Amino acid sequence: MEFPDTLKYTNEHEWVRVEEGNIAYVGITDFAQGELDELVYVEVETVDETLDKDEVFGTVEAVKTTSELFMPVSGKILEFNPQIDEADGDNPTLVNEDPYGEGWIVKIEMTNPAELEELMDAEAYKKLVS
Incomplete structure (x- = not known):
């Protein structure tokens, strides 16, 4: 299981990676994707909305369960990863395969x-999930 030092983590198993300035990427952790097992659908209907920290910004659906996704920090959703969006790439398993890279969510x-x-x-975070 991976725990990249360049990320910040939440109790709800989301991660945030700051890029330049106030721009950041958000996804779910390696631990979370492993617990959920194979993802079949990721839904984000909050693009262009500004949400507070801990507000729900979407859901991930696995074979056996659906889980809400929570904002790790307050901000405006600029983009939903087109590779996992059903309307574009429709490959939610990227979250399983590369949760900290190509499997980012927003x-x-x-x-x-x-x-x-x-x-x-x-x-x-490593101590939390161990």
């Missing part, structure tokens, strides 16, 4: 980057 513009300080680093 791109956001953070409205309160200070909230990153409230999230876990890789070591703390």
Whole structure:
């Protein structure tokens, strides 16, 4: 199981990777995708919406369950990964295959980057799931 040091993690098993300025990518962790097993559908209907930290921005559906996705920090949803979007690439298994890379779920513009300080680093998240 991977725990990249370049990410911040939530108790709900989302990760956030800050790119340039206030732009960040959000996905679910390797642990989460493993617990869910094979994903069959990812739904995000919040593109262009500004959401607060911990608000639901979408869902992931696996063979046996559906789970909500929570914003790790407040921000505007800029993009839903076209490779996993049913309307475009329709390959939700990318989240299983590469959760920290090609399997990202949304791109956001953070409205309160200070909230990153409230999230876990890789070591703390590793302890949470161990």
